[in-house]
Amino acid sequence: MGAIVVIGAGVAGACVVERICAHAPRPGGERAVEVHVVDPDPSGMGPAWGDAEHAYEWMACDQPDGGRTARDQPDGGRTARDQPDGGRTARDGQGGGRTVRDGRGGVRVRVHRDRAVGLTESAGRQLVRLAGGETLRADAVVLAQDRPRVPPGRPEHGEADFAARHGLLYLPGGSSQEDVPPGEPVLVRGAGRVFTDLLAPLTTGRGGRFSEGRKGELVYLPGGYEPLLYVGSRRGVPHHARPGYRLTGEARPRRFPDEADARQAVAKELAYVYYQELFTAHPSRTRTTWEAFEEAFARAEQGGKEMRALITKSVPRFADRLHLDRLDRPLRGMRFGDLTGLQRWMHGYLAADLKRRADPGFSPDLALVHALLDAGLRMAGDPWFDGLSGLLADGPSLSRQAELHALARAGVVTFIGAEPRIEQDEDGWRASGPTVPGVTRARTLIEARRPRSGLTGDADPLIASLRARGECRELAGLLDVRLPDGRLVTGDGAVHGRRFAVGSLVEGGDGPPGLPRRAEAVARAVLSQVSGTLVHAAA
Secondary structure, eight states: OEEEEEEOOSHHHHHHHHHHHHHSOOOSSSOSEEEEEEOOOTTSSOTTHHHHHHHHHHHHHHOTTSSOOGGGSTTOSOOGGGSTTTTHHHHHOOSSOEEEEEOSSSEEEEEEOSOEEEEEEETTEEEEEETTSOEEEESEEEEOOOOOOOOOOHHHHHHHHHHHHHTOEEEOTTOOOTTOOTTSEEEEEOOSHHHHHHHHHHTGGGTOEEEEOTTSOEEEEOOSOOOEEEEEESSSSOOOOOOSSOOOSOOOOOOOTTSSSHHHHHHHHHHHHHHHHHHHHOGGGOSSOHHHHHHHHHHSOTTSHHHHHHHHHHOOOGGGSOOHHHHHOTTTTOOOSSHHHHHHHHHHHHHHHHHHHTOGGGHHHHHHHHHHHHHHHHHTTOHHHHHHHHHHHSOOOHHHHHHHHHHHHTTSEEEEEESOEEEEETTEEEEEOSSSSSOEEESEEEEOOOOSOOSOSSSOHHHHHHHHTTSOOEETTEEOEETTTTEEEOTTSOEEEEEEEOSTTBTTOOOTTTHHHHHHHHHHHHHHHHHSSOOOOOO
16 A cells, blocks of 8 residues: 655645545555645644635636546545544544545545654655654655744734724734725735735635626626725835746756856856747847857856847847846836826736736746746845745746736726835825825735745754755745646755645745646646556546
């Protein structure tokens, strides 16, 4: 019997287990797979299980097999919540894990009310050490635990105290948005991944829906209970959408150790890969050969006069040239007369991003993303690199970006510009900044910024020990994995064959929109690794 350990029984873990149950082989006799779910929560189903029911809804609308999960099938995917005893088996178990769910046909699922504190390897088998002293032996391990929560700092405590004294609402990162009042202005600090993830609960989660407009564009139809979100961030713009195409050229990274400092060296590496993809995949848009360009590029100083002249001469279209400074700070030096003028510019910015990220003719953008991931281990923790990596490589899908564009056109989302100053006054918070004149006021403030701290430290000893041994690596504070199957990337860039990660720990994140597909890919890869056979398609 093959064995799989899933660490974490929250939304991500639940989705992976459901997909394993749906795709596991159906032998004629003994069960083929045993799944151990490790989570210390007393209910046996994880701290986020209250939200996990929604995972089934996401799967029903987002699964490639038409949405049928193990829960839909006879005798399959029954959780502790579905048991006749209300899940007492999981809660009442002492010591070792108890079987709380029998997957369809070939799967038995056991829940261990314990914390995973170590992960090592012996003779190809994965050894998961639990805090209670037990060691689980497995053929594959899936890290699906929630990202360690960072305690609020002094600024957050100050905002919370101010809100409590004045009858206001302050929501730090990760808070529920249920209490956000409808129809009122709400200030949102941050426009990255956390901001993208909070949109659905405040829009479609309140009765709104998306539809197709007359010209085929996505249109948002309000439900009437949405707040009015005024969004500001350091850059003033959201992250770029993830490219919807593949590389077609020959982009390969190259180091430039002779540059003045690490940032310049990495900037040159990024430009090198970008232009290599342009020259090899789209040679008709260049005026020389890659070989000639590469030789001159390698000699030129990054950002210097010689390099600028080389690019201008060799790449005629402005849209084909890489401008890292412009990408990093698109609103730098720009001033608008009012918010209306800024919104027109933002709508154009989002439309252009959607068009470019859907057009394979701009595959150099994807090469740039790959180069950022390649440099992530060396530059992680550098504010410039982490910011650029988040902007270009940690964005939403094209469909989510299209939804944001629709929300902006509908007036549900209003952008207030770059470098906003959010200050307290007797009526709530007021935001002002250099991009537009005037002040935006609100009685609710939502923090939509990702904590700067990484995954290591005392919060999760298992991940800390993996990193100390070079058996995982971080990108912008999250675990780096190979997509789409979620295999863990080690410190030297290799891919581990028997370790996987999914959920909030993972580079790129796995919010409700993308989680079912990611869990599907991980479950299939895990079963293929464990069984060594092709998994059958779910009925």
